[in-house]
Amino acid sequence: MNKKNMKKLFLLDGMALIFRAHFALIRNPRINSKGVNTSAPMGFVNSLLEILKKQNPTHIAVSFDLSAPTFRHEMYKEYKANRQETPEDISIAIPIVKKIVDAFNIPRIEKEGFEADDVIGTLAKKASASGFQTFMMTPDKDYAQLVDENTFLYRPSTKGGIEILGPKEVLEKFDLDRIDQVIDLLGLQGDAVDNIPGVPGVGPKTAVKLLKEYSTVEGIIDNVDKLKGKLKERVQDNKEQAILSKELATIKLDVPVVFDEEALKVQEPNKEELVKIFNDLEFKTLLQRVFPGEKPKKVAPKPGEQTSLFGGAPKAATKIETESEEIPVEIRIDDINTIDKNYRLIDSDERCKELADYLLSKTELAFDTETTSLDSLEAQPVGISFSTKKDEGYYVPLSLEKEEAIKTLAHFTEVFNNEKILKIGQNLKYDIQVLDNLDVQVKGPFFDTMLAHYLIEPDKRHNMDTLSEAYLNYKPVSIETILGKKGKKQKNMRDIPAHEVYEYACEDADVTLQLKEKLSPILSEKGVESLFNDLEIPLMEILRLMEKEGVNLDSNSLETYSVTLGEQIDELEKDIYQLAGEEFTISSPKQLGVILFEKMKLVDKPKKTKTGQYATGEEILQGLKEHEIVGKILDFRQLNKLKSTYVDALPKLTKTDGRVHTTYNQAVAATGRLSSTDPNLQNIPIRSSRGKEIRKAFVARNEDYIFMAADYSQVELRIMAAFSGDTSMIEAFKQGKDIHTATAAKVFKVEESEVDSDMRRKAKTANFGIIYGVSAFGLSQQLDIPRSEAKQLIDAYFEEFPSVKKYMDDVINKAREVEYVETLMGRRRYLRDINSRNFTVRGMAERNAINAPIQGTAADIIKKAMIDIQAWMSTQDLKSKMIMQVHDELIFDVHKDEFELMKNKVQELMESAFKIAVPLEVEVGEGANWLEAH
Template sequence: MKKLFLLDGMALIFRAHFALIRNPRINSKGVNTSAPMGFVNSLLEILKKQEPTHIAVSFDLPAPTFRHEMYKEYKANRQETPEDISIAIPIVKQIVDAFNIPRLELAGFEADDVIGTIAKKASGAGFQTYMMTPDKDYAQLVDENTFLYRPSTKGGIEVLGPKEVLEKFDLDRVDQVIDLLGLQGDAVDNIPGVPGVGPKTACKLLKEYSTVEGIIENVDQLKGKLKERVSENRDQAILSKELATIKLDVPVAFNEDQLLLKEPNKEELVKIFNDLEFKTLLKRVFPGEAPKKVAPKPGEQTSLFGGAAPAAKAVQEEVVEEIEIPIDTINSVAKNYRLIDSEERYQELVEYLSKQSEFAFDTETTSLDSLLAEAVGVSFSAKKDEAYYVPLTLDKEKDQKILAHFKDLFLNEKILKIGQNLKYDIQVLDNLGIAVKGPFFDTMLAHYLIEPDKRHGMDTLSEHYLNYKPVSIETILGKKGKKQKNMRDIPFTEVYEYACEDADVTLQLKYALESQLKEKDAESLFYDLEMPVMETLRVMEKEGVNLDVPSLETYSVTLADEIVQLEKDIYDLAGEEFTISSPKQLGIVLFEKMKLVDKPKKTKTGQYATGEEILQGLRQHDIVGKILDFRQLNKLKSTYVDALPKLIKEDGRVHTTYNQAVAATGRLSSTDPNLQNIPIRSSRGKEIRKAFVARDEDHVFMAVDYSQVELRIMAAFSNDQEMINAFKAKKDIHTATAAKVFKVAEQEVDSDMRRKAKTANFGIIYGVSAFGLSQQLDIPRSEAKQLIDAYFEEFPSVKKYMDDVINKAREDEFVTTLMGRRRYLRDINSRNFTVRGMAERNAINAPIQGTAADIIKKAMIDIQQWMNTQNLQSKMIMQVHDELIFDVHKDELELMKSKVKELMENAYEMKVPLEVEVGEGTNWLQAH
């Protein structure tokens, strides 16, 4: 006879803890071991007296379940889990693992759902199943092959079959247990039931009407208060019944072999029992095993879990085939997530990981800012469903000691390090003195190449590629806001499963994404461009840039004075005071009160449009000029002059963050602060550039920018000989263009012609229309059309290239850059004119903008590599799309100027030469 025991882990832990609450077991380290002790005792008793052939333990996961979705108050009155229990849970899990007993865990469901589902399947497969739990709700699951094995409060055991259940609850059928629970409710789970109806009344009603539904149908036959209560709470009764119903179709596979009772891992158990100081227990279970430290056996295993893992894997695969898994559920069975928190375990883990060709890792930290972040722990995974968490202490010295074990591992260039947003984790480890070395695989950046304009968050990727919704960070830290907890305040017992899961998921994502990279021919782009540039960016961010704060402070005062004066003038002219920077209020003042125009333009939300373009057309009114001035000054003051100094870190420098996975074209973006939109055009804006200065008197600012890189790329792509020749002859490209489209000699091109040609050149790159160009140049549409026609006539290859790109995009639904970066344009065949138009412009622009991005990334890698070999004091500190900025030591200036120029110009060879301009100065403005 096959005999299966299914244990409700969490319920047993709670019971064991509270059974000894007056007399808890505390070991010499001050740890309350009541729960682990009680659990182990129960387990041993079963193993000895009941002799099961199969066994498993199910645990609830912290994730909310479908019941919470049904009823948001579900378990809402639960007090916070006592800390002793939070600590006990991972310990008990370790014990279960050491016994080689599979753990059944499924996010979105509770242990009773998992146990119920397995029990029903086992019943059909000829098992005798015992569900061990103090929870009486399980009574609903009992049948001729399934029993409730219930440790009673008195210390004895109660075994309930169908007969016993009916007797105990005074019911006619077992399934009425659910109706009973639905009627009387459950204070513990905050299930309401019908107020005023207890077990007695419930039984009476069920005897008469069989089910909750039956009672509701016949509510008219009831009398007095009872009638009132039932009819008032009928919805609540139905809901309560639903909540009390244990789900029997959760997506877990029933795999007999996996549940087979196995020999425990004696070594591991001895170690754990020693840790917990279970001396008597140790003697009882392993007589002759003195309480001493046990050294791990070297070699042989490929996994820290020996043979247990393959079984788990088999189950996993079977799950996928057998059951359609809801996207919001986890299909995990018997995950092995372990705490690594002793000297021996560090060594054991390092030894194991050192033998792998790759591993995923993830750091848990106290801040989203990688330069300020302190690590609270590191998780690792080298195999699906297996992960390890190394908690740290936030004491830098101690943590460096702990991590010293892992240093060689992170430096080993034969092992691929996998992570999600690796730049961050590498920096966090760098803060602790560990300079992680490649090769790298960043799952976020891999997906960026696969689907550049989708989102690349780990949760999204997991749901899409693994059909699995990871536990959200909010589950641990709470919702964002003032009350959100910091990682530093969370005990590692609550973090480690989340952390392990992240490493596990990241590893699994790598498996999914690497084949996608291959399929999309993006492997070289990934390994040779994005991964190396990631490291370059990290170093640039860490380096930061020096700001002249006193000059900004002085300027802030100047601006403030001017702003106050402008405010006064504006209020005078308007005849009232209002908030000038509120477009809504400003619109009302200008267009309702002052009636500056008859038919003011409105925005899509019905407000008056007061943007720069609109106001420029109304400059004849005195107030408008003042408002434009006010806007400019306010903008500069709030966005730059006052904001930049606030972002200075302890080292006196500002450190931007480059985001490598935001711009769909392949460009970088920059935040906190955005260093890619520092003003330069207006004279007031130039003052801000002046505040970006070299690090000290021994250094100078050097700015090197590609000249007309996007136009050169278009010339090369279209193979337009006229344009290529113009570039080869080092002509001013806009003047050359003007000469052609206006059909005059180059010497006769005036500034207006050049301006129009320049705008046309930019427009071409963006996929311009006659309308757009007419707007941009403020000329009639007809003239804009003529300009475009002339352009295409003079540069027929450009026209042909644009048509070809769009046609190719219609076939492929994607476009490609020089280095193989794709952008998908699934709207390119849309019947919607507007939507399709957008896709067509992207088809023109993305390869050009993206190729420029590819080229400068390549240049950055080459430059960084060269600078490393030269051991230079100079640093590359910023990138602004087509420009690189360096803090150059004066001794190295000539070398840097010539070599950087050379490396940038030769980053990639095209039919058109690349040219760069080099500038130097004490500040960024001068360097141009």
């Protein structure tokens, strides 16, 4: 039969794919507004859609393991006995994924007493005999024993990509002569995950060598007398165990399941059920992929029903929901006018005066601007909306003519200047800057709903639509209903008449006001009200001023450097062509893979991506950099990235004033640290000589000014010393010693004068690694030393600094009780997995428990310093400006006449920003540019 006309069957190992999806996103889990981890269902659906849309199967089925013991447990009681507890999030995900499979109208085939691989193996062999081309989709390598000319292992990787393995690929991958030897290989080497014992001390290489000589496990046992030394002894002592292990590893092909070709045909999904599930999971993008044009909506529970598919709302979400005095019924976008809302268009001077008088009588005011751009410095406001009570809103359109807009806004000057009115907004920094562009000064007090939610739930999304759905059970009108879908045809707000905008705009202000009412008491309940009012809100205005000020950029020097980099890239290109023996597109992964792995054959079994081409990512090439061509390719990539991302891009980011104006993000990093975009200042390279040239281009505004950089020295280590109360560490800092030398002396038990550079390097890596909860494996990789040596180093560290170990244990134990950790100023990091029975998931939460209070406290300290410095500067009538914040460093554009005053006062205020058990130390540098100052 022509293979093109073959029926195509996909058999999915449901449980294996759920685990893969969960752990693939373990560092960045997808948490919905109910607080539920939806990583596994999302990953499973994505995998399923990839198959349905790109592989076009004619038939499909999914098999799941059942909870009942299998025949393998009867054969060997210890089978899978050492498996970790299933993570709670996976236990929740399994029934959801099954509902999804059912809603797709895909058969679920399960059989008590057997595992999914037995069911799939049986079906695959029956399908092959019936003329099917069968693909077994699973990350489990054990399925390799099942492949034949019509049966393939379709194996996804957690790092992305797909391996499709037929007989040829399996034999190459495992270095075997026959497919049935896969079972013998698994039997000999055992499986720690399934607790299949194998033969102790026999790994893959030894097993393959034995199989090449003696063919099977039984053949090896029959010829045990020909073996030598320890290997002979191990095989001799474990004969029965080896046979048992082979039996345990053998996938059954005679499970009593029916192969019903008609039932396995791909069908249209149950739209109603699938839409309901996706809405409940908040899978908006996936909903559009499956049913284009279907509007996402909140699934409103009926009285007495559970709130979701998850067996009730999770703990974190329940409290928020029950605090609501009323939960409005579901409101769809196209139903908005059925709700009694007082939204009004204010389009005359007379009505503006009336509105201003009305607003002046209020103590709280939510406002929102509608603009032409997301760039707050370039955006032109086209209107402004106000709300002072629920379901009320007023929209004032503004002319694009600046003078006319200023004239209209003048009616509200007194409102914005009134310090008795609380100004409420979502991402207020943006709106305040937009108004500042029109000379309107907005004075506090302020309440930013985005920042409030950031402190309440730092790991979640903080956009208004998400918050509205979570806290108000209300879905606001989408911006796309006004402007159209994103893309070239999307309109600009300037193109929309006021009468078409005002309801949308009023709703934004109204929703923001309602969110304030919900979030304000939660700030108090969570103990972060002071952090909000005394740190984040004051910082918001400081960041706005820094963004507005910007930093001078020497674009000419970058253009010159770009030419230099271009020449270096050209030279590398020539060298690579010479080593490859031909010219090709180096930046093309496909062409590069062919050169490296087909022509030059750098490795025997190169990895491939899901598209079937060779994997040439950074991680792959780093493992091959001993080859000269690979080293040059990595260099080529680095220079290209440096050139395109920074050297060529930075001059394009300058405004008409010739300065770069980054945007600081307060509500992104869960630890409390600031991030920045356009450009990302935190990622500007400084370690390499090439990267330093970029910092050199950030220069003082003119010859009367000088750059000043003030940098906290080893602030996180100092905080660790303070938290742990370790007397040795504290004393070292108080005496001004080099902490890494002092640490090395203790760990290696030598005098400080005897510490060499290698000892100091290892101690430094350990010092910073301990803060991040580094394991022996992690430290061994960082230092490129054996794991045993890394373990000895960590053990010696804790022996010399027992208080550090006690702090780590104490903070984890406390986190297990309350499920969060705190900084010195009360910033919380919630650790929902700290009590997980799965040690991989729990281990990650434990590392966060150790690090988050330290890194978060460092972030809080520099924020407090910025507030103190700006408060002092505003009283001095200075020409100098604070212009950048990067990690633990503050950068100033300092007038030369004010340098000594600024240097002394900034250092004083930074060092006194917060009192801890060790002195905070600040190093101050100066220069004509950032590189010199740093």
